[in-house]
Amino acid sequence: MANKIKEMFKVFKMALWMNVTLLRRYNSNFIFWVIYAAANAILMLLFIPLYSASISSIGTKSIISFILIGAAMLPLLQETVSSVSGEASFQMWSGIINYSFTTPVSRYIYFSLNSMSEVIISLVIYSPIYLIAIIFAFNYLTPLGLLLSVICFIIGFLGMLQLGFMLGAAMLLFRRVEALDSIINLVITFLSGAFIPLQVLPSSVNYAALFVPLTSSLYLVRYYLVGSSLIAPPYLMWAITIGELIVFALIARFIFKAAEKKAEKIGFNYI
Amino acid sequence: MENVAVRIRNLSKTYTNGGKTTKALKNINLDIKEGEILGVLGPNGAGKTTLINILATLLIPDKGTINAFGIDVLKEANKFREIIGYAGQDSEKSAYYRLTAFETLIYFAYTFRDVKKGDIEREIKYISKKIGFSRKLNSEFSTLSGGEKQALIIMRVLVHKPRLCFLDEPSKSLDPVTAKKFRAFLKDFVRKEKITTIVTTHNMSEAEEICDRIVLINKGKIKFIGTPLEFKNIMNYTDKITLDTRLNKLLIAKLKKIPSIVKIKKTTKSTVIYTNKVNLSLLALTSILKNEKLEPKMTVKSATVEDAFVKVMGNGK
Numbered sequence: 001m002a003n004k005i006k007e008m009f010k011v012f013k014m015a016l017w018m019n020v021t022l023l024r025r026y027n028s029n030f031i032f033w034v035i036y037a038a039a040n041a042i043l044m045l046l047f048i049p050l051y052s053a054s055i056s057s058i059g060t061k062s063i064i065s066f067i068l069i070g071a072a073m074l075p076l077l078q079e080t081v082s083s084v085s086g087e088a089s090f091q092m093w094s095g096i097i098n099y100s101f102t103t104p105v106s107r108y109i110y111f112s113l114n115s116m117s118e119v120i121i122s123l124v125i126y127s128p129i130y131l132i133a134i135i136f137a138f139n140y141l142t143p144l145g146l147l148l149s150v151i152c153f154i155i156g157f158l159g160m161l162q163l164g165f166m167l168g169a170a171m172l173l174f175r176r177v178e179a180l181d182s183i184i185n186l187v188i189t190f191l192s193g194a195f196i197p198l199q200v201l202p203s204s205v206n207y208a209a210l211f212v213p214l215t216s217s218l219y220l221v222r223y224y225l226v227g228s229s230l231i232a233p234p235y236l237m238w239a240i241t242i243g244e245l246i247v248f249a250l251i252a253r254f255i256f257k258a259a260e261k262k263a264e265k266i267g268f269n270y271i
Numbered sequence: 272m273e274n275v276a277v278r279i280r281n282l283s284k285t286y287t288n289g290g291k292t293t294k295a296l297k298n299i300n301l302d303i304k305e306g307e308i309l310g311v312l313g314p315n316g317a318g319k320t321t322l323i324n325i326l327a328t329l330l331i332p333d334k335g336t337i338n339a340f341g342i343d344v345l346k347e348a349n350k351f352r353e354i355i356g357y358a359g360q361d362s363e364k365s366a367y368y369r370l371t372a373f374e375t376l377i378y379f380a381y382t383f384r385d386v387k388k389g390d391i392e393r394e395i396k397y398i399s400k401k402i403g404f405s406r407k408l409n410s411e412f413s414t415l416s417g418g419e420k421q422a423l424i425i426m427r428v429l430v431h432k433p434r435l436c437f438l439d440e441p442s443k444s445l446d447p448v449t450a451k452k453f454r455a456f457l458k459d460f461v462r463k464e465k466i467t468t469i470v471t472t473h474n475m476s477e478a479e480e481i482c483d484r485i486v487l488i489n490k491g492k493i494k495f496i497g498t499p500l501e502f503k504n505i506m507n508y509t510d511k512i513t514l515d516t517r518l519n520k521l522l523i524a525k526l527k528k529i530p531s532i533v534k535i536k537k538t539t540k541s542t543v544i545y546t547n548k549v550n551l552s553l554l555a556l557t558s559i560l561k562n563e564k565l566e567p568k569m570t571v572k573s574a575t576v577e578d579a580f581v582k583v584m585g586n587g588k
């Protein structure tokens with residue numbers, strides 16, 4: 001166990017080292033990402049009038065914070081899902097997955113931590129938006145509320161990662177699953193509540209949307225930060241958020257195992 | 272040298288892909304000795320890569336057992352992975368494109384192996400100097416040539432000094448000069464570090480130069496195991512003397528009486544004389560030709576591993 005943790009730490013540290021090294025060498029891309037993140041936030045703020053119209057059902061104390069949280073989380077999720085599946089296809093195409101198969105480091109740990117380190121950089125890019133959201137919510141904020149919102153944000157982020165791993169593992173198993181990536185993106189865009197506030201939609205849609213990862217954590221983040229309304233009591237929302245994280249992690253692990261099994265029969269080059 | 276490092280018993284592998292089955296390995300039995308360099312040879316599709324990939328824990332065989340240094344490889348794969356190094360046949364792309372060669376080696380060594388920072392940097396510098404790679408260490412992987420990428424992938428295996436290393440066609444895209452340097456280095460290095468090495472190649476002279484023993488595989492079966500010398504001795508001649516003329520029957524009959532000549536073959540424009548004592552044969556041959564006032568052009572070629580290869584494979588069909 002201690003060894004596994006040491007191994008995870010080492011793999012993550014090296015992956016982060018690589019990503020930071022490359023980021024520093026090719027920093028223009030980083031700047032473009034920052035611009036993209038800012039554009040996301042600004043464009044979503046254009047919808048303030050729309051949100052204001054239904055402020056009673058959203059029940060938020062700051063429309064700006066409410067919007068910015070969505071603006072920080074939605075693209076972060078989209079990038080997580082596609083960069084993890086991108087990592088999977090790169091490892092497969094380059095043969096790195098074969099090399100890692102012959103080393104004592106667990107392939108799943110390698111694959112997931114490597115993807116995670118990539119996504120951490122996106123997290124860095126989007127966190128200023130989250131910070132601005134906190135600033136706008138400052139007047140209503142309690143320390144406990146801030147803490148809980150941060151925790152929900154992290155759990156939500158981990159859930160997104162699992163979704164990414166699921167897609168990445170599916171890519172190893174089925175080779176081409178780009179369409180799945182698009183389906184996930186579509187569903188997330190409309191049903192996470194990041195872009196369109198779910199509070200204004202019928203409650204049946206809301207219940208369905210709870211099956212979309214990120215929805216419940218996003219609800220909670222906004223609830224603790226700006227007091228916007230929830231669809232279910234907080235404890236249920238927590239249970240759903242954490243439950244989804246676990247279920248997605250298990251599914252991802254399961255698909256990855258199946259891919260490994262298949263690879264051992266005919267080789268990763270051929271699956 | 273004589274301890275068995277890897278014991279392979281009754282190993283078989285069948286691929287089933289898209290409803291088609293291919294028997295890639297059929298009941299392979301093989302002992303790999305500790306510290307030796309074992310060459311695996313055979314035509315395309317013989318099963319060399321399949322064998323290497325099974326040994327490197329990438330593939331699971333249908334049946335058979337592999338025991339290496341007391342480890343049951345098929346059951347305790349992860350323990351075994353700690354002591355092996357692997358460079359596959361198609362691994363020349365298997366690195367991150369934007370890292371430099373040096374960064375690549377550091378990254379893979381730290382991430383996957385238990386190594387110390389100082390040691391690994393020293394090792395990288397030492398090996399790159401030996402194979403003439405030093406000036407490329409700071410180049411991005413994407414800018415390396417095919418052969419340079421290949422060299423880097425081999426270095427990745429050697430820097431952490433595995434006890435057992437598997438190299439699938441390591442010299443495939445190396446130019447002759449680099450390949451020569453690489454062979455000399457490889458032989459030296461694995462000897463010094465006591466790394467048991469299994470290497471596949473299509474290059475017979477390479478096998479002859481670096482391998483302690485060679486295994487010949489054809490259609491999934493072992494056709495020969497032994498030293499390169501023993502392999503060459505499969506041939507009943509040591510040299511071939513080629514005359515650029517067709518000798519007449521009478522002369523041929525005369526030549527056939529010389530004890531050191533084992534066989535004579537006539538082609539459309541030449542006569543080939545197979546001998547197991549080239550000096551004696553040449554003496555006798557020149558005196559006979561002189562008597563006949565014949566002065567054909569003569570070329571002498573030693574029997575090569577290639578010739579033995581063709582012979583063994585020919586029998587296998």
Ligand SMILES: Nc1ncnc2c1ncn2[C@@H]1O[C@H](COP(=O)(O)OP(=O)(O)OP(=O)(O)O)[C@@H](O)[C@H]1O
Nearest residue numbers: 266270286288293295314315316317318319320321
């Ligand atoms: N994943 C696979 N699915 C189906 N058949 C395969 C697969 N991998 C290899 N084969 C077949 O198994 C046989 C052995 O292949 P292998 O790659 O081991 O040959 P090899 O000796 O390494 O050849 P080469 O010298 O060309 O590298 C070949 O007939 C090949 O077509």
Ligand SMILES: [Mg+2]
Nearest residue numbers: 319320321360
């Ligand atoms: Mg091969």
